[in-house]
Amino acid sequence: QVQLVQSGAEVKKPGSSVKVSCKASGGTFSSYAISWVRQAPGQGLEWMGRIIPILGIANYAQKFQGRVTITADKSTSTAYMELSSLRSEDTAVYYCARAEYYYGSGSMDAFDIWGQGTMVTVSS
Amino acid sequence: AIQLTQSPSSLSASVGDRVTITCRASQGISSALAWYQQKPGKAPKLLIYDASSLESGVPSRFSGSGSGTDFTLTISSLQPEDFATYYCQQFNNYPPTFGQGTKVEIK
Numbered sequence: 001q002v003q004l005v006q007s008g009a010e011v012k013k014p015g016s017s018v019k020v021s022c023k024a025s026g027g028t029f030s031s032y033a034i035s036w037v038r039q040a041p042g043q044g045l046e047w048m049g050r051i052i053p054i055l056g057i058a059n060y061a062q063k064f065q066g067r068v069t070i071t072a073d074k075s076t077s078t079a080y081m082e083l084s085s086l087r088s089e090d091t092a093v094y095y096c097a098r099a100e101y102y103y104g105s106g107s108m109d110a111f112d113i114w115g116q117g118t119m120v121t122v123s124s
Numbered sequence: 125a126i127q128l129t130q131s132p133s134s135l136s137a138s139v140g141d142r143v144t145i146t147c148r149a150s151q152g153i154s155s156a157l158a159w160y161q162q163k164p165g166k167a168p169k170l171l172i173y174d175a176s177s178l179e180s181g182v183p184s185r186f187s188g189s190g191s192g193t194d195f196t197l198t199i200s201s202l203q204p205e206d207f208a209t210y211y212c213q214q215f216n217n218y219p220p221t222f223g224q225g226t227k228v229e230i231k
Contacts, residue, residue, distance in 0.1 A: 035220070044211065044222055044223075044224050044225045045160075045168065045211055045213075045222040045225075046222070047219055047220050047221065047222070059218070059219075061219050062219075095167055095168075097168075099215070106218075107215070107216075107218075108215055108220065109173065109215060110158035110170055110173040110174075110213065110215055111158070111160075111168070111170060111213070112170050112173075112179070114167035114168055114169070115167065116167055117166075117167050
């Protein structure tokens with residue numbers, strides 16, 4: 001069974017960048033899309049963007065356009081999320097999540113597998 | 125983007141109770157709705173997809189129904205391990221969006 005294993009917690013200064021990794025253990029990305037979802041302390045879930053690794057195409061939520069970059073390395077089945085110009089409001093747990101992707105329609109299914117989460121703290 | 129509104133935001137219930145959570149979409153999303161359970165410090169776990177399909181390994185006391193704009197998650201007999209926060213999520217329209225969550229607490 002595929003697991004998504006994320007990199008460890010990060011503490012960053014305001015204005016800096018953070019890059020979080022998500023490796024598919026026990027399998028590959030195959031035909032799936034990998035999304036990034038964040039959760040601020042005590043808050044709900046917020047979708048940030050996705051990548052379709054087999055196509056190398058990434059899409060971003062409007063809120064994060066220009067500040068987030070999602071990439072993938074097919075050879076190592078690892079996805080990355082880089083968030084720049086960090087501010088205190090970016091303090092959150094960042095999750096990667098897998099969903100079936102349908103090439104014909106460009107649609108995705110529900111998120112069936114999630115990484116364990118990576119805590120990113122932005123503090124001066 | 126499609127907005128999902130869950131109700132209630134929180135509820136208190138006892139073990140053995142029947143619990144129902146509602147999710148309303150701001151526009152029709154067919155049956156492209158999922159329900160997740162999240163426990164403190166853990167990642168969300170998929171319970172229901174396509175509005176009413178039970179994810180493999182999820183106990184049968186969980187069920188989902190609805191289509192269009194109105195959906196429900198029902199727990200037929202609440203168990204101690206079910207105390208958690210539940211989220212709905214739509215995947216009919218881009219971008220995918222989540223409800224604000226419903227916290228199920230012990231009465």
